[in-house]
Amino acid sequence: MTLFDETLGLLRILVRNACVNDLTPDSGGEVRNADALEDFFAAEIAAGRDSGAVTVQRLEPRPGRTSIIITVRGHDPDADPLTFLGHTDVVPVDAEHWTRDPFGAVTEGTGEDARIYGRGTVDMLGLTAPMAAVTREVAREAVSGRPPRGTLTFVGVADEEARGGLGAKWLAREHPDALDWRNCVSETGGSHLPVSDGTDAVVVTVGEKGAAQRRLHVTAEPGHGSQPWGRELAVAKIAEVARRIVEFTPEVSRDPLWSGFVSAFRFSPEIEAALLTSPEEDDYRAFGELARYAHAVSHLTVAPTVLSAGGAINVLPSSAYLELDIRTLPGQTDDDVDAELRRALGDLADEVRFERLICEPAEVSPVDSALYRAIGETVGEFFPDAAVVPVLSAGGTDLRFARRLGGVGYGFALNTRSRSLADVNAQLHAHDEHLFLDDLRLTLEAYRSLVHRFVG
Structure with a gap:
């Protein structure tokens, strides 16, 4: 099974677990996705437990509102760390307006038109799954005696859709040392702008209102x-x-x-x-x-x-x-x-x-950091002629908590040349939300490249 197949399989599970956050304290049920992610990493966690090469933490401020943290320890304490912040909750659906099962995770189409339908495929389980898959790949290397230079952390965090009160906000306040907040990647970024002269430009989200x-x-x-x-x-x-x-x-x-x-x-x-x-x-x-x-x-x-x-x-x-x-x-x-x-x-x-x-307050990360440069180089690897454009998000993400703790945070994935920022925005919280498999594949490869470039 290829890494892409593993990623798609995990995405299907995360969607089908239907961790719907209706903004009430007892909704979400992110424990289901935390369990799925721990199962996904089970072999690496077991192999790395004694050496500390791979560790797992589960934290919850309220029963069922579980965030999971997988850390792959780097061998160089002076090297820059990298943290993937992926959330595991999704917003509610108005089922009568969906033409597919919103939690069926069905795939349709072939070639460039192949896509997966389901709540959260774009926001943001379709990013959380490749983040986890790349982290597991690095964890396999680590337990085989080839750890990364810098520490790599994956977080499947709860309650993002309700502004993080039982998720990243709570972690930052109550358990700030549970993960490294210095260099974080989360949603979204990586789509293209319709430049008037036909040239290419790729956005990276550097802040939010x-x-x-x-x-x-x-x-x-x-x-x-x-x-x-x-x-x-x-x-x-x-x-x-x-x-x-x-x-x-x-x-x-x-x-x-x-x-x-x-x-x-x-x-x-x-x-x-x-x-x-x-x-x-x-x-x-x-x-x-x-x-x-x-x-x-x-x-x-x-x-x-x-x-x-x-x-x-x-x-x-x-x-x-x-x-x-x-x-x-x-x-x-x-x-x-x-x-x-x-x-x-x-x-x-x-x-x-x-x-x-x-x-x-609005939060913005600088465009002269090592992580931003690495993201720009990663974009250039896949789209050599594209300009990299830093943008502001009109909504909120968990990255603001990293910034408040002194870290930098960027929204980054990668979409095919035909996928504009408007196309991606149109899928957020939409009926019949769907993710093109080419975008899932490209994001997976971009994350692999970024991890190799930034933490080794």
């Missing part, structure tokens, strides 16, 4: 629903708050990541200048299918997502609130966010109370 969730409260005069005349209505007030928030556009990013992303597309000087200074909504259409992503990584984004007011149909409520999913750019603080919200609300701002919910 922060979170600055808010609940905006308003109050008004209560009363009987039969007599609304002359009253200030809480529902009308919160509706006006929502309208002003939606119509407000913050200034475009001045961060080099945004300017570098724009430059990678090789637009005309006029379009590039507009996108970097004061873009209009229509200017983003230059990015095609990536317009929504481009807008997200170029601005502070504020999305109204939850609205609450009243409880009885015949009562005028005395209060209402609006919840906002806010994603910040590097360098933006909570005070900056509140100032922007006040600008959006204008003369209504003094009548609105801001409540801060989850707040985390």
Whole structure:
């Protein structure tokens, strides 16, 4: 059996275990995937136990929410380590909108069209499986007396889809020494940009936007629903708050990541200048299918997502609130966010109370680290003519915890030339989520190359 066959077999098991995280503490059941991964490494763990060449740890803050850590010890204590952070939970499915069994892990098609269907195949079991397979290959060498130069660690971590409270966040806080956080690789990266002149560019995710969730409260005069005349209505007030928030556009990013992303597309000087200074909504259409992503990584984004007011149909409520999913750019603080919200609300701002919910700063790793250079060299091995473009993720990953502990973290996989960043983004949390087998194979080979290049 080839390494690719082993990887595909593991991916099928991980998908079929259906470790669905619905954001409640007792969901997930990642213990099933932790068991599968321990079985996958069983021979290497047994062979390396006495020498310490290969070790396993299982940690869980709550029954069933298990993270597993496999460490292959390097022979040179001064060599750079490498850690694969792969999560084992997946988001829920709306089964009636799937045309295949979301947990069947069925493969269809042949040649370039061959693919595997299932929740998590793209986010991110299709990366976790090759991470584990490459680590096991190195572990086999280690127990045979040929350890890597630097230590290689694989982590199958729980609860990523709920921002890591029972997974990486908990590990970083309660067990920071359980793994090496200095050089980490996780999701996603490795897809291609549709450069205007037809040349190639491959993205590597170097950071992610922060979170600055808010609940905006308003109050008004209560009363009987039969007599609304002359009253200030809480529902009308919160509706006006929502309208002003939606119509407000913050200034475009001045961060080099945004300017570098724009430059990678090789637009005309006029379009590039507009996108970097004061873009209009229509200017983003230059990015095609990536317009929504481009807008997200170029601005502070504020999305109204939850609205609450009243409880009885015949009562005028005395209060209402609006919840906002806010994603910040590097360098933006909570005070900056509140100032922007006040600008959006204008003369209504003094009548609105801001409540801060989850707040985390944007996190970015440098592009001059040894690991980033190794990733760039790996991309060049497979796509010699491609530019390597560092990008910001609009969402969150477990890599932010590595960065907070002083490490660097990059989202890296590798996709075929025909797979754009828009194609990959379209599969995240989607109905009929699927991964092309050519991408699984290429990611596996890229991880093998990166490990050889970085830890020996």
